[in-house]
């Protein structure tokens with residue numbers, strides 16, 4: 142894939158996506174780009190041929206990149222779009238590369254909430270906007286006033302939250318090709334908020350989930366009125382293993398990589414879980430994780 146000469150020294154070619162995903166699996170990105178700032182990003186997007194596939198990535202905590210890798214370019218926002226400011230009494234401006242945990246912490250300092258739920262989401266705001274990430278009753282889009290996006294030609298847009306169809310771990314954008322640059326988030330004044338609330342939520346999480354293991358969090362969304370973890374556990378799949386990918390013993394909706402799993406192992410396990418749960422319970426689970434790229 143051709144890259145404009147001014148970007149050649151800064152793009153990484155054949156960058157292994159296993160270095161950028163929390164499952165630590167995945168083949169190479171043809172071109173990997175971490176912009177300096179949004180002007181740099183706009184110039185890079187403008188320089189691409191119109192048919193170049195563009196993939197956005199935050200902290201890679203919800204993607205399975207197949208072993209054959211990703212054609213086109215991967216744009217990584219983490220460490221790049223990092224502005225986080227309070228712009229009005231109850232309004233926060235955050236760029237897409239800001240870690241959700243940082244927003245949670247800073248909101249507590251500003252006496253704003255409820256943002257504690259963001260503390261347990263190990264991704265960026267960009268990923269949280271794409272996924273409508275949520276936990277403990279809180280969801281990202283409950284707080285969005287508007288978002289700044291950027292299109293394939295490097296043109297920025299300001300879009301109100303009402304332009305997006307938002308559901309459970311699902312967001313339909315009016316222009317799906319655009320990437321998120323930033324959002325304005327609305328919170329309430331919460332003067333009593335403190336780090337103890339966050340610590341309590343994280344402790345609850347640690348007691349029930351394999352935090353620290355290589356995973357992508359919940360693999361499947363919960364079907365209406367039930368829990369994917371309950372269905373998987375009741376199907377006898379806890380601990381079931383393909384290669385180095387296994388259903389977590391601690392939380393059945395997590396797949397952990399014990400060290401040498403391939404993306405193919407993880408995907409086969411996902412398919413095995415879906416087929417087994419469908420056979421035993423008559424319920425077809427929907428993956429929450431985004432599966433991308435080519436098979437090896």
Ligand SMILES: Cc1cc2nc3c(=O)[nH]c(=O)nc-3n(C[C@H](O)[C@H](O)[C@H](O)COP(=O)(O)OP(=O)(O)OC[C@H]3O[C@@H](n4cnc5c(N)ncnc54)[C@H](O)[C@@H]3O)c2cc1C
Nearest residue numbers: 199200201202203264265267268269271274275276321358
């Ligand atoms: C241990 C663990 C616990 C987790 N717990 C939760 C939880 O409680 N609740 C929850 O909702 N999720 C949870 N997750 C999943 C994950 O952290 C969230 O989905 C998170 O929002 C993903 O953010 P990310 O930056 O890692 O996105 P990535 O995984 O990098 O990307 C996810 C999707 O977002 C898109 N994307 C990323 N940035 C942009 C951008 N700037 N513009 C457009 N699209 C973009 C990607 O293309 C991809 O489709 C957990 C994951 C782990 C590993």
